[in-house]
Amino acid sequence: xxxxxxxDQAMLAETVTxxxxxxxxxKQQLRHWRDTNCPDGxxxxxxxxxAELGLTGILAAEADGGLAMGHxxxxxxxxxxxxxxxPSPFLTTAVMGVTALSAGSDELRGRWLPGVIAGExxxxxxxxxxxxxxxxxxxxxxxxxxxxxRLSGRKDFVVHGASADALIVAARTAGSDGDAxxxxxxxxPKDAAGVRHDVVRLVDxxxxxxxxxxxxxxxxxxxxxxxxxxxALLNRVLDAGRVGAAAEQIGVASGAFDITTxxxxxxxxxxxxxxxxxxxxxxxxxLYSEIEIAEAAVIKAQQLLDAGSDKAELMVAVAKAKAGxxxxxxxxxxxxxxxxxxxxxxxxxxxxxxxDRALSEFTGDPFYHAERVAKLSGY
Numbered sequence: 218x219x220x221x222x223x224x225d226q227a228m229l230a231e232t233v234t235x236x237x238x239x240x241x242x243x244k245q246q247l248r249h250w251r252d253t254n255c256p257d258g259x260x261x262x263x264x265x266x267x268a269e270l271g272l273t274g275i276l277a278a279e280a281d282g283g284l285a286m287g288h289x290x291x292x293x294x295x296x297x298x299x300x301x302x303x304p305s306p307f308l309t310t311a312v313m314g315v316t317a318l319s320a321g322s323d324e325l326r327g328r329w330l331p332g333v334i335a336g337e338x339x340x341x342x343x344x345x346x347x348x349x350x351x352x353x354x355x356x357x358x359x360x361x362x363x364x365x366x367r368l369s370g371r372k373d374f375v376v377h378g379a380s381a382d383a384l385i386v387a388a389r390t391a392g393s394d395g396d397a398x399x400x401x402x403x404x405x406p407k408d409a410a411g412v413r414h415d416v417v418r419l420v421d422x423x424x425x426x427x428x429x430x431x432x433x434x435x436x437x438x439x440x441x442x443x444x445x446x447x448x449a450l451l452n453r454v455l456d457a458g459r460v461g462a463a464a465e466q467i468g469v470a471s472g473a474f475d476i477t478t479x480x481x482x483x484x485x486x487x488x489x490x491x492x493x494x495x496x497x498x499x500x501x502x503x504l505y506s507e508i509e510i511a512e513a514a515v516i517k518a519q520q521l522l523d524a525g526s527d528k529a530e531l532m533v534a535v536a537k538a539k540a541g542x543x544x545x546x547x548x549x550x551x552x553x554x555x556x557x558x559x560x561x562x563x564x565x566x567x568x569x570x571x572x573d574r575a576l577s578e579f580t581g582d583p584f585y586h587a588e589r590v591a592k593l594s595g596y
Contacts, residue, residue, distance in 0.1 A: 220516050313457055511543040
């Protein structure tokens with residue numbers, strides 16, 4: 218498969234690029250919601266605009282009212298979200314949430330997907346139970362109770378958790394905390410009794426919450442997929458989120474590169490444009506090539522996921538590790554080449570550094586995925 222977009226994908230990219238540059242710009246979205254201390258951290262009106270373009274249903278099946286596109290197309294959207302630092306529930310809802318619900322019953326999909334596709338519903342994914350991404354261990358438990366389950370435990374750093382209409386929760390229904398089997402996914406409504414949120418603002422100004430489940434009563438219709446057999450589905454949800462986050466990191470890196478090169482062409486020192494200094498030219502050229510390599514890795518991972526390849530899991534880990542390292546390089550180089558002003562809030566480059574830190578941890582940092590690459594390769 219060629220590591221570039223098809224004609225249809227290029228048309229989608231052109232549409233999304235213009236839309237995000239106009240409606241998702243930093244001043245209009247990120248700075249506005251941050252400076253007004255918005256409890257959601259994103260604009261619902263923009264989410265509705267996503268729906269009007271059909272983007273909220275990009276991964277949903279046609280039978281559910283979606284576009285039935287793939288991760289390559291979703292990645293096009295996420296790259297532009299990253300380039301503009303646009304706060305949005307697209308990754309947690311339209312990518313991870315929809316991937317989870319695709320395995321749900323007709324009733325469950327009918328309950329949640331129409332709202333997602335209409336831009337009226339937000340989903341959050343509650344998986345991690347500590348400061349680092351370690352989905353191999355699931356301690357949050359759901360015990361059988363009558364015709365349903367009783368959910369107890371805690372989930373940490375649930376992005377958009379308090380704003381979500383439903384939480385996609387990975388809970389243990391059998392076995393020990395570290396077992397691969399015995400995991401079940403649930404769609405927990407926001408108004409379920411016993412759900413408590415401790416809301417925090419992340420470094421990139423996104424809102425997340427530490428969620429406590431105190432004997433939350435769930436009926437059997439809240440189950441997504443197979444009871445005790447949810448690990449495979451959880452892995453699909455995580456891989457969708459990982460390759461999506463990697464695509465967004467490519468956008469962050471590209472956006473940081475663009476504003477940095479623009480600065481190099483206008484800032485003068487000793488009467489000379491700093492972009493004419495050979496040392497900075499070499500650093501910019503190296504960064505450009507690294508972004509291109511990372512983007513190729515991400516596209517390959519997206520294509521393998523869409524094809525259902527057994528090599529997709531490995532390539533997703535490669536993509537998340539590479540995109541994370543390159544994104545971090547891009548924002549650090551950007552701040553350094555801006556000089557002291559790069560550390561001030563007046564310039565946007567610092568905002569790119571903050572988004573990089575949040576995305577790096579989301580669904581696993583580069584070190585976590587480098588280790589996964591080694592293990593999946595037999596080391």
